[in-house]
Amino acid sequence: MMIARLLAAVLAVFFLIAPAAAEDAELAKLARASGTPDIPGLKLVWLAPWGDVRNARPWRNIIVHQTEGPAGSARGGAQAQAKTPTRRGVTVWVETDGTVYWAVAENLVPTHGDGANRNDSKYIDNSATYRQVVRDNSIGVEFAGNYPDVTTGPTDAQVAAWRVLVQVLRARYDIPLDRVYAHNWIDYKDARHCEGCWLATLARMWGE
Numbered sequence: 001m002m003i004a005r006l007l008a009a010v011l012a013v014f015f016l017i018a019p020a021a022a023e024d025a026e027l028a029k030l031a032r033a034s035g036t037p038d039i040p041g042l043k044l045v046w047l048a049p050w051g052d053v054r055n056a057r058p059w060r061n062i063i064v065h066q067t068e069g070p071a072g073s074a075r076g077g078a079q080a081q082a083k084t085p086t087r088r089g090v091t092v093w094v095e096t097d098g099t100v101y102w103a104v105a106e107n108l109v110p111t112h113g114d115g116a117n118r119n120d121s122k123y124i125d126n127s128a129t130y131r132q133v134v135r136d137n138s139i140g141v142e143f144a145g146n147y148p149d150v151t152t153g154p155t156d157a158q159v160a161a162w163r164v165l166v167q168v169l170r171a172r173y174d175i176p177l178d179r180v181y182a183h184n185w186i187d188y189k190d191a192r193h194c195e196g197c198w199l200a201t202l203a204r205m206w207g208e
Contacts, residue, residue, distance in 0.1 A: 027164075031171035041164035043098060045075075047082040048105045056106035059173040061138035062166065062180045063090075063113055064196030064203075066146050066154075071096040074144035078103040086111060090140030092165070098157030100165055112140040114187040123185040123197065133179075133186045139169060143199065151193045159202065166203045177204060 023040075030037050032053055036046040069077065078093040078101030085108040093101040104110055112135050119130045143162075146152040154162070166180060180203045182196035189195045 027167060028171045031168045039164065039168060042100055042161060042168070045078075045099060045101045047078055047101060047103045048085075050102075051106060053106070053172055056173065057109065057136075057139075059106075059137065059139040059169075059175065060179060061133045062169055062175055062203075063133065063138045063140045063183055063186070064181065064199045065090060065112065065140055065142045065183045066150075066193075066195050066199075067142050067144050068147045068150055069144045070147045071145050073147075074099070074101060074142070077142065077144065081110060088112065090142040092139070092141045092169075094141065094143045094158050094161055094165070096145040096155045096158060098155070098161040100161055109135055110140060111135060113138065113183070114189075116186045118185070118187050123182070123194070126186070129181065129186045133181055138181075139173065141165065141169075143196075146193075150190060153198055159199070162199055162202065163206060166206075177208065180204060 027039070030039050034050050034052055036049045067073065067077065072095070074093040074095035077089060081087060081089040081093070081103040085104045088111045090110050090112050091102070091104040093103055095101070113133070116129050116131050116133045119126045121127070143154050143158055145155065145158070169175060170177070180200050182194065182200035183189055184195040184197055185200065
């Protein structure tokens with residue numbers, strides 16, 4: 001009787017784990033694709049398609065930004081970024097409704113970050129980031145919608161999109177979990193709020 005119960009428990013765990021593992025494998029496969037793949041869980045608007053990932057910049061970090069723009073501003077920001085890829089901004093923009101705009105080709109470097117100038121270790125140990133986590137080696141993701149109150153957090157739709165997006169970015173560029181950073185963690189920013197901190201924390205909490 002005991003053996004039968006143990007066997008039933010093992011089988012139950014297997015049937016729970018197997019579909020999740022298959023989904024992770026499929027997501028990892030899609031994350032290495034070229035073109036404009038449809039990725040389950042993401043509403044992606046491709047302003048710049050993926051190329052061969054081997055020709056992408058060697059991104060080593062992900063920096064999470066939050067822009068002081070109203071709901072609906074991610075679309076305009078992404079379109080402007082697509083027209084002038086190296087302007088101040090990022091590669092990926094996320095709207096309050098969860099829509100993700102891929103704005104810039106992977107081999108181009110938008111102007112984002114402030115040179116990793118934070119060295120007070122207020123949020124994380126900055127000995128590993130000071131003057132090291134910079135635009136040339138970091139892909140940026142901008143979340144719109146914290147206007148007029150900069151302390152406004154991400155929407156539920158943005159969090160849901162981020163949960164998938166961060167997996168895709170990490171799988172595509174082989175970025176370790178501990179290299180997902182909030183902008184405020186690596187640069188001195190607006191003292192009124194901690195830019196990107198909750199989203200970066202969530203990414204690390206979700207884990208592998």
